[in-house]
Amino acid sequence: MSQKTLKEIFNNYKENKIHVFKNKDVLTDRHIPNTIPHREEQINQIGMILAPALRGDKVSNMFIYGSTGTGKSVTVKYITQELENTSDNVRILFVNCKMKRVSDTEYRLLAELSRMLGKEIPPTGLPTDEVYRIFLSVLNSQSKNVILILDEIDAMVKKVGDDILYTLTRLNQELTNTKLSIIGISNDTAFTDKLDARVKSSLSEEEIIFHPYDATQLRNILTARSTDAFSEGAVEQAVITKCAALAAQEHGDARRALDLLRISGELAERSMTQKVTTEFVDRAEEKLDLDRMVEVVKAQPRQSQAVLASIIKLVESGHKNIQTGDIFMLYEKICQSRGLKTLTQRRLSDLIAELDMLGVINAHVISKGRYGRTREIKLTLAQNVVEKIKKILTDNYLLTNGLFLDKRKLHG
């Protein structure tokens, strides 16, 4: 890009010639709106359950279900914020369990909670017992009604098991000044079935369900937000309808609807237009998927990228029905030629499963009778995404331009 056009861009921004957005933050999931449409019932229910905290009574533990983008987190944040504003006797601790390095282990969760309560704990080095003891004492010194919200609680239990939940639910017995309640938020409705019976009964004293939004509801949400987010007249009604319709197809995911709207706006802004049209929504949808996948692949460790490189090579050399064994053979060759340590097939199997979970590849276990059991792997990504991924892998020296093995070479 020449320096002249760069200057032009900055000047346009500075002089406010292009102003699609009034306040873009409104369209992110950090933003907590003043009203949450179509969630009045849940707000009332949760409000009634939490209200006793204002009188200093212990609040029932609660479990909240609903698929992604149904407004669980934002509703809970909204209510608890109000609660905290109303009374000095309530303290809210909100933890997103999916965040890396927050709840990967029992130690880290306790350390994070202690940190929120004003007591720093070193990232490692202390025995877990000691961290637990510190957390207990700092919690007890609060002399308040502490409400602990564990968002995406299923992610945590999957990683570290439900022991920690058992410990947390039993904590009240050891607390003299403070009362602790737990709100678990999960998008896996079958989640509690996997829990230990004791944890399940004490954690789900109350259960609230958030159903997915339909297209009309999504449209209302987007309309409400877009008034604050966009400059007047910047967004056509058709754009909102389209974003709502696309997100409704994706299980009524409001987060996706908001992302679509925000990116459409950004794209319009970048093409120096003041009006967001449906054309930008199409491009936004494409960009959303592409960006997500590229980020996922970039974040993968080298070994995992090597596995992906093997898969792409196999696909491009015309292999059908790619199996774990095929990948392992090619992966070994790639490692050898790139001076990379070769992992065992056991580990490779896990890496393939991880790539599948991330949606980069599509793998499912099949039994081929006498010919064993294996995973059959497919690449379901759009061609432009594959090209981007290939670029990343080429940059990391895991793929070479234009070099694809043929079948004979592979098996020979």
Next chain:
DNA sequence: GTCAATTCACATGAAAGAGACCACGGTCTAGTG
């Protein structure tokens, strides 16, 4: 033709090791008054 046993190619689970990182307490050392 029927049916149980066998077989294959991994999947999956559990346990343990390696190496990085960190806290903490004790010891050593060089600088200062």
Next chain:
DNA sequence: CTAGACCGTGGTCTCTTTCATGTGAATTGACGA
């Protein structure tokens, strides 16, 4: 005398290996009609 460097011990965390067990349908082979 003291601050700072250094070391050993004991802890966590992540990634990985090793070992053991599980899986499920095609194939095989014995058996009987």
